[in-house]
Amino acid sequence: MITVIVAAHNSEHTLGAALTALVPAAIDGIVRQVIVVDGGSTDQTAKIADLAGADFISNAPGRGRQFAQGAARARFPWLLFLSADTVLAEGWERSATAFMRSVDLGERSPAAAAFAFRIDDNGFRPRLLERLFQMRCKLSPMPYADQGLLISRQLFDAVGGYQDLPVLEDVDLARRLGRRRLAMLDAHAIASSELYRRDGYLSRSLRNQICHALFGLGLPIKVIARLYRADAAS
Template sequence: MLSVVIPTLNAEKSLTRTLAALIRPTVRGLVKDVVIADGGSDDGTLGIAETAGAKIVKAPKGRGTQLAAGAQAARGEWLLFLHADTVLQPGWDEEVETLLERLEKRGEKGTSFAAVFKFALDDFSFWARMLERVVAWRCWLFGLPYGDQGLLVSRKLYDELGGYRPFQIMEDVDLVRRIGRRRLVFLRTPAVTSPERYLNDGYLARSSRNAMCLMLYYLGVNPDRIARIYSRR
């Protein structure tokens, strides 16, 4: 029924936990296959994926390109795009099943909505809680979740929208904007993401950088140009 697509690049430190959260839903039959779209890992990422029985697809480095390649290789009627450092919390599969069952009872074909999870960070600090609140407000005010909240979308809707574009950055915002706020469902289950980037750069610095990239995107700057700016900072 559901394919999970995970883009990876040297993700050995986090991938095991991400995949572990998919075991029970796979046994229960909700998850049909897991596709690892790898952008050239040279650590233990591919070994972890092989051990877990995931399908491996190699693609040029860049999240948009990798996600598009993974979606093409996936077999499910529904696609769940998930970052390699994000762990879905227990109960996520029941919530998704309930949502899909209600959709089926209404006779809908999967083009009326997409769903994302609740953003959370694997960090006990004050700054982590503040950022979670900021993300919650951003989602409520603007209907703008990011890729680290996961994205559940039917293949039919994904294909109708043209899927992920080959952007190195802002590929998540680009697709969510095409989905539209009215078609977004915000699930209750947390998707807990690694805080490593925020701890390395500092919460304020990292958040400011993300906000700058978003502003540039809305001003019409090419995402590949934004990625070059992003990588230099």
């Protein structure tokens, strides 16, 4: 049984689709609780969450902080973390259930899982980006928040959960889990293309990779955050 934790911020245009994708699994009893943790929205995010029957928590912005707050309210043994602009593809619950069963029955060692990356845009550039994500995940399964994260409560607590970082909280948690405790599911998480279209696919991708490399080298996270969000100042 899963608690889904959704980090939102001014997400009125995407949250409805993200929550709708959870409905079949909720009907089947797989998803038992949905928590939307909001980072100070000024739009209709709260109303959409309420209409969907989700628990709603108001918090300060910061995805790591929001995810941690949602996890603190979770009532079920598996946690699924999603961004409000990520929509799980039809049938995702079958892959998730098979993975959870294998862990619960001891058929595999405790691990977390992420979904295959897809982006909601047409053309050569989004397909190339998807292919690059696929290659990266095969070489090093270190998923990003756009791919969701399915993890047992026990393992989540054991590795220390999400930290209150301004950026790269997903990479930080993935590093603490390590490659051996990360798996890729065959179902897709469909991410918003808004940032890529706004900043440019090449520019956004390069910026992301530079930030990840600097994080691995131990550069202070506040410095990395300024580079990651450089577009906000322009």
